[in-house]
Amino acid sequence: MEAVGFQRGLNHLLYLGVDIGVMVTDRSPSIRKLMRESYVNIRHEYDPWHVNKSLKKKLVTVSKKKDHRELLPWVRSINNHLYWSCSSSHGDEEECVRRWKSVLHHIRGIHRWEDNGREYKCAHPPLTEEDQEKKRWLEHDSAAFRALKELVLEKTLLRDLRQMALFKHTGSLEAFHNVTLKYAPKRLHFTYDSMRARTELAIMDYNVNVGRQHKTLEGKPQYKYMYTKTTQQWVAKPVYEATSQLFRHDLMEGVLKMREERSLEPLPRPPPRPRRLLSNIAPVPRPDPSELVAQRLSRFKQL
Ligand SMILES: [Zn+2]
Incomplete structure:
Protein backbone atom coordinates (compact mmCIF):
# COMPACT_ATOMS: atom_id res chain seq x y z
CA MET A 1 0.00 0.00 0.00
CA GLU A 2 2.85 2.37 0.89
CA ALA A 3 4.49 1.89 -2.50
CA VAL A 4 1.20 2.43 -4.33
CA GLY A 5 0.50 5.64 -2.38
CA PHE A 6 4.06 6.81 -2.97
CA GLN A 7 3.85 6.21 -6.70
CA ARG A 8 0.49 7.93 -7.04
CA GLY A 9 1.70 10.96 -5.11
CA LEU A 10 4.96 11.21 -7.05
CA ASN A 11 3.24 10.77 -10.41
CA HIS A 12 0.75 13.46 -9.48
CA LEU A 13 3.56 15.93 -8.71
CA LEU A 14 5.31 15.06 -11.98
CA TYR A 15 2.01 15.47 -13.83
CA LEU A 16 1.67 18.97 -12.29
CA GLY A 17 5.08 19.75 -13.76
CA VAL A 18 7.03 19.88 -10.48
CA ASP A 19 10.73 19.50 -11.23
CA ILE A 20 11.91 16.83 -8.79
CA GLY A 21 15.68 16.46 -8.54
CA VAL A 22 15.93 14.51 -5.29
CA MET A 23 13.53 12.21 -3.47
CA VAL A 24 14.22 11.52 0.22
CA THR A 25 12.67 8.51 1.93
CA ASP A 26 13.47 5.90 4.53
CA ARG A 27 15.10 2.66 3.35
CA SER A 28 11.90 0.73 2.59
CA PRO A 29 12.86 -2.01 0.08
CA SER A 30 9.74 -1.55 -2.08
CA ILE A 31 10.34 2.21 -2.46
CA ARG A 32 14.02 1.55 -3.20
CA LYS A 33 13.12 -0.81 -6.00
CA LEU A 34 10.52 1.58 -7.40
CA MET A 35 12.96 4.50 -7.46
CA ARG A 36 15.70 2.40 -9.03
CA GLU A 37 13.51 1.00 -11.75
CA SER A 38 10.88 3.62 -12.53
CA TYR A 39 12.42 7.00 -11.67
CA VAL A 40 16.01 6.77 -12.90
CA ASN A 41 16.28 10.54 -13.39
CA ILE A 42 15.49 11.37 -9.78
CA ARG A 43 18.33 11.04 -7.25
CA HIS A 44 17.17 8.85 -4.37
CA GLU A 45 18.49 9.76 -0.93
CA TYR A 46 17.89 8.22 2.49
CA ASP A 47 17.02 10.16 5.58
CA PRO A 48 20.10 10.05 7.88
CA TRP A 49 17.86 10.02 10.96
CA HIS A 50 16.40 6.61 10.09
CA VAL A 51 19.82 5.18 9.31
CA ASN A 52 21.32 6.65 12.45
CA LYS A 53 18.49 5.25 14.55
CA SER A 54 19.12 1.69 13.43
CA LEU A 55 22.88 2.15 13.82
CA LYS A 56 22.40 3.44 17.36
CA LYS A 57 20.33 0.40 18.23
CA LYS A 58 23.09 -1.91 17.01
CA LEU A 59 25.78 0.09 18.80
CA VAL A 60 23.89 -0.01 22.09
CA THR A 61 23.28 -3.75 21.80
CA VAL A 62 26.96 -4.41 21.06
CA SER A 63 28.25 -2.15 23.82
CA LYS A 64 26.12 -3.90 26.43
CA LYS A 65 28.22 -7.04 26.06
CA LYS A 66 30.70 -7.50 28.87
CA ASP A 67 33.93 -6.96 26.96
CA HIS A 68 32.54 -4.12 24.80
CA ARG A 69 31.65 -1.75 27.65
CA GLU A 70 34.26 0.90 26.67
CA LEU A 71 32.16 1.55 23.58
CA LEU A 72 29.07 2.84 25.39
CA PRO A 73 30.37 6.36 26.19
CA TRP A 74 31.18 6.74 22.47
CA VAL A 75 27.76 5.86 21.08
CA ARG A 76 26.46 9.42 20.87
CA SER A 77 29.68 10.76 19.35
CA ILE A 78 29.59 8.01 16.73
CA ASN A 79 26.01 8.95 15.88
CA ASN A 80 26.97 12.62 15.62
CA HIS A 81 29.90 11.62 13.45
CA LEU A 82 27.53 9.93 11.01
CA TYR A 83 25.49 13.14 10.71
CA TRP A 84 28.64 15.17 10.29
CA SER A 85 29.98 12.84 7.57
CA CYS A 86 26.75 13.38 5.58
CA SER A 87 26.34 17.09 6.28
CA SER A 88 29.90 18.08 5.43
CA SER A 89 30.47 16.13 2.22
CA HIS A 90 28.18 18.27 0.00
CA GLY A 91 26.81 15.44 -2.09
CA ASP A 92 30.19 13.76 -2.70
CA GLU A 93 29.43 10.07 -2.10
CA GLU A 94 33.05 8.89 -1.79
CA GLU A 95 33.94 11.72 0.57
CA CYS A 96 30.93 10.87 2.74
CA VAL A 97 32.09 7.26 3.08
CA ARG A 98 35.71 8.29 3.70
CA ARG A 99 34.69 10.71 6.44
CA TRP A 100 32.52 8.10 8.07
CA LYS A 101 35.33 5.52 8.12
CA SER A 102 37.69 8.03 9.73
CA VAL A 103 35.92 7.38 13.04
CA LEU A 104 37.97 4.18 13.28
CA HIS A 105 41.15 6.28 13.55
CA HIS A 106 39.85 9.00 15.83
CA ILE A 107 38.37 6.58 18.33
CA ARG A 108 41.84 5.07 18.90
CA GLY A 109 43.31 8.53 19.51
CA ILE A 110 44.87 8.70 16.04
CA HIS A 111 44.16 12.01 14.32
CA ARG A 112 46.58 11.76 11.38
CA TRP A 113 46.90 8.72 9.18
CA GLU A 114 47.83 7.53 5.73
CA ASP A 115 45.63 5.77 3.23
CA ASN A 116 46.80 4.70 -0.24
CA GLY A 117 49.82 6.94 0.03
CA ARG A 118 47.76 10.02 0.94
CA GLU A 119 47.82 11.71 4.28
CA TYR A 120 44.55 12.45 6.04
CA LYS A 121 43.66 14.08 9.33
CA CYS A 122 40.62 14.58 11.54
CA ALA A 123 38.57 17.71 10.83
CA HIS A 124 38.43 18.80 14.49
CA PRO A 125 40.90 21.37 15.86
CA PRO A 126 44.08 19.86 17.35
CA LEU A 127 43.50 18.34 20.79
CA THR A 128 45.40 19.61 23.80
CA GLU A 129 47.73 17.18 25.50
CA GLU A 130 45.30 17.05 28.40
CA ASP A 131 42.38 16.11 26.10
CA GLN A 132 44.47 13.44 24.49
CA GLU A 133 45.32 12.05 27.94
CA LYS A 134 41.82 12.26 29.37
CA LYS A 135 39.77 10.72 26.56
CA ARG A 136 39.06 7.03 26.90
CA TRP A 137 40.35 5.96 23.47
CA LEU A 138 39.76 2.38 22.38
CA GLU A 139 42.70 -0.01 22.18
CA HIS A 140 43.54 -1.23 18.68
CA ASP A 141 43.35 -4.91 19.66
CA SER A 142 40.36 -4.64 22.00
CA ALA A 143 37.17 -6.62 21.45
CA ALA A 144 35.22 -3.35 21.61
CA PHE A 145 37.17 -1.88 18.70
CA ARG A 146 36.81 -5.01 16.60
CA ALA A 147 33.06 -5.00 17.20
CA LEU A 148 32.84 -1.33 16.24
CA LYS A 149 34.92 -1.88 13.12
CA GLU A 150 32.51 -4.53 11.98
CA LEU A 151 29.55 -2.17 12.38
CA VAL A 152 31.27 0.83 10.79
CA LEU A 153 32.39 -1.12 7.72
CA GLU A 154 29.13 -3.03 7.28
CA LYS A 155 28.51 -3.36 3.54
CA THR A 156 24.87 -2.23 3.58
CA LEU A 157 25.71 0.81 5.69
CA LEU A 158 28.50 1.87 3.33
CA ARG A 159 26.18 1.38 0.39
CA ASP A 160 23.42 3.45 2.02
CA LEU A 161 25.87 6.21 2.99
CA ARG A 162 26.41 6.94 -0.69
CA GLN A 163 22.74 7.89 -0.77
CA MET A 164 22.99 10.20 2.23
CA ALA A 165 25.70 12.54 1.00
CA LEU A 166 23.23 15.38 0.35
CA PHE A 167 22.10 15.30 4.01
CA LYS A 168 18.39 15.60 3.25
CA HIS A 169 15.86 14.99 5.99
CA THR A 170 12.30 13.77 6.24
CA GLY A 171 12.00 15.34 9.69
CA SER A 172 9.18 17.73 8.77
CA LEU A 173 7.19 14.83 7.37
CA GLU A 174 7.66 12.94 10.64
CA ALA A 175 6.49 16.05 12.50
CA PHE A 176 3.44 16.29 10.24
CA HIS A 177 2.59 12.63 10.90
CA ASN A 178 2.78 13.37 14.61
CA VAL A 179 0.21 16.14 14.23
CA THR A 180 -1.99 13.83 12.14
CA LEU A 181 -2.00 11.32 14.99
CA LYS A 182 -3.66 13.96 17.18
CA TYR A 183 -6.62 14.19 14.78
CA ALA A 184 -6.69 10.63 13.51
CA PRO A 185 -5.22 8.12 15.99
CA LYS A 186 -4.17 4.96 14.22
CA ARG A 187 -6.07 2.66 16.56
CA LEU A 188 -9.46 4.09 15.62
CA HIS A 189 -11.29 3.50 12.39
CA PHE A 190 -12.67 6.50 10.47
CA THR A 191 -14.79 6.68 7.36
CA TYR A 192 -13.22 8.17 4.24
CA ASP A 193 -14.95 11.59 4.69
CA SER A 194 -13.93 11.81 8.30
CA MET A 195 -10.34 10.77 7.55
CA ARG A 196 -10.14 13.41 4.86
CA ALA A 197 -11.50 16.16 7.13
CA ARG A 198 -9.15 15.12 9.94
CA THR A 199 -6.15 15.14 7.61
CA GLU A 200 -7.14 18.63 6.43
CA LEU A 201 -7.30 19.81 10.04
CA ALA A 202 -3.86 18.29 10.65
CA ILE A 203 -2.52 20.16 7.60
CA MET A 204 -3.87 23.48 8.94
CA ASP A 205 -2.51 22.78 12.41
CA TYR A 206 0.91 21.85 11.01
CA ASN A 207 1.09 24.83 8.65
CA VAL A 208 0.33 27.47 11.29
CA ASN A 209 2.85 25.97 13.68
CA VAL A 210 5.69 25.12 11.33
CA GLY A 211 8.97 26.98 11.87
CA ARG A 212 8.36 27.80 15.54
CA GLN A 213 11.31 29.59 17.09
CA HIS A 214 13.73 28.13 19.59
CA LYS A 215 12.59 29.70 22.90
CA LEU A 251 -12.32 28.26 11.21
CA MET A 252 -15.43 28.15 13.44
CA GLU A 253 -16.03 31.87 13.02
CA GLY A 254 -15.79 31.48 9.26
CA VAL A 255 -18.28 28.63 9.26
CA LEU A 256 -20.77 30.56 11.46
CA LYS A 257 -20.46 33.63 9.27
CA MET A 258 -21.07 31.66 6.11
CA ARG A 259 -24.12 30.06 7.71
CA GLU A 260 -25.49 33.47 8.74
CA GLU A 261 -24.99 34.76 5.23
CA ARG A 262 -26.57 31.54 4.01
CA SER A 263 -23.64 31.01 1.66
CA LEU A 264 -23.06 27.61 3.23
CA GLU A 265 -25.79 25.00 3.41
CA PRO A 266 -25.41 22.21 5.94
CA LEU A 267 -24.52 18.95 4.28
CA PRO A 268 -27.26 16.35 4.39
CA ARG A 269 -26.56 13.66 6.95
CA PRO A 270 -24.89 10.79 5.12
CA PRO A 271 -26.90 7.57 5.10
CA PRO A 272 -25.66 5.02 7.65
CA ARG A 273 -23.06 2.74 6.14
CA PRO A 274 -23.63 -0.97 6.39
CA ARG A 275 -21.20 -2.68 8.71
CA ARG A 276 -19.01 -4.86 6.59
CA LEU A 277 -16.86 -6.16 9.39
CA LEU A 278 -17.39 -9.64 10.76
CA SER A 279 -18.28 -9.73 14.45
CA ASN A 280 -15.32 -12.02 15.14
CA ILE A 281 -12.42 -13.74 13.39
CA ALA A 282 -13.22 -17.32 14.46
CA PRO A 283 -13.28 -19.82 11.57
CA VAL A 284 -15.67 -22.16 13.49
CA PRO A 285 -19.08 -21.30 15.02
CA ARG A 286 -19.30 -20.62 18.73
CA PRO A 287 -20.30 -23.63 20.88
CA ASP A 288 -23.25 -23.42 23.25
CA PRO A 289 -22.51 -20.92 26.10
CA SER A 290 -23.34 -23.50 28.79
CA GLU A 291 -20.64 -25.74 27.33
CA LEU A 292 -18.03 -22.95 27.52
CA VAL A 293 -18.96 -22.14 31.12
CA ALA A 294 -18.76 -25.82 32.08
CA GLN A 295 -15.29 -26.04 30.50
CA ARG A 296 -14.11 -23.04 32.48
CA LEU A 297 -15.43 -24.44 35.74
CA SER A 298 -13.86 -27.86 35.16
CA ARG A 299 -10.50 -26.13 34.58
CA PHE A 300 -10.79 -24.46 37.95
CA LYS A 301 -11.52 -27.79 39.64
CA GLN A 302 -8.27 -29.22 38.30
CA LEU A 303 -6.38 -26.46 40.10
ZN1 LIG B 1 40.44 12.91 15.73
Missing part, protein backbone atom coordinates in the same frame (compact mmCIF):
# COMPACT_ATOMS: atom_id res chain seq x y z
CA THR A 216 14.96 32.15 24.55
CA LEU A 217 15.20 33.60 28.04
CA GLU A 218 17.14 36.85 28.39
CA GLY A 219 18.65 36.23 24.99
CA LYS A 220 19.76 32.69 25.84
CA PRO A 221 18.32 29.70 23.95
CA GLN A 222 16.30 27.41 26.25
CA TYR A 223 16.92 23.68 26.62
CA LYS A 224 15.34 20.85 28.56
CA TYR A 225 17.57 18.11 29.89
CA MET A 226 16.71 14.46 29.61
CA TYR A 227 18.29 11.19 30.58
CA THR A 228 18.12 8.59 27.81
CA LYS A 229 17.87 4.99 28.85
CA THR A 230 19.47 3.56 25.70
CA THR A 231 22.80 5.38 25.81
CA GLN A 232 22.63 6.04 29.56
CA GLN A 233 23.57 9.67 29.03
CA TRP A 234 22.05 13.09 29.65
CA VAL A 235 21.08 15.10 26.58
CA ALA A 236 19.93 18.67 25.94
CA LYS A 237 16.82 19.23 23.80
CA PRO A 238 15.79 22.66 22.50
CA VAL A 239 12.55 24.15 23.87
CA TYR A 240 10.33 25.66 21.18
CA GLU A 241 7.62 28.32 21.44
CA ALA A 242 4.20 26.84 22.35
CA THR A 243 1.93 25.80 19.47
CA SER A 244 -1.04 27.98 18.57
CA GLN A 245 -4.53 26.55 18.05
CA LEU A 246 -6.16 29.88 17.13
CA PHE A 247 -6.83 28.66 13.61
CA ARG A 248 -9.70 26.63 15.05
CA HIS A 249 -11.46 29.80 16.22
CA ASP A 250 -10.99 31.39 12.81
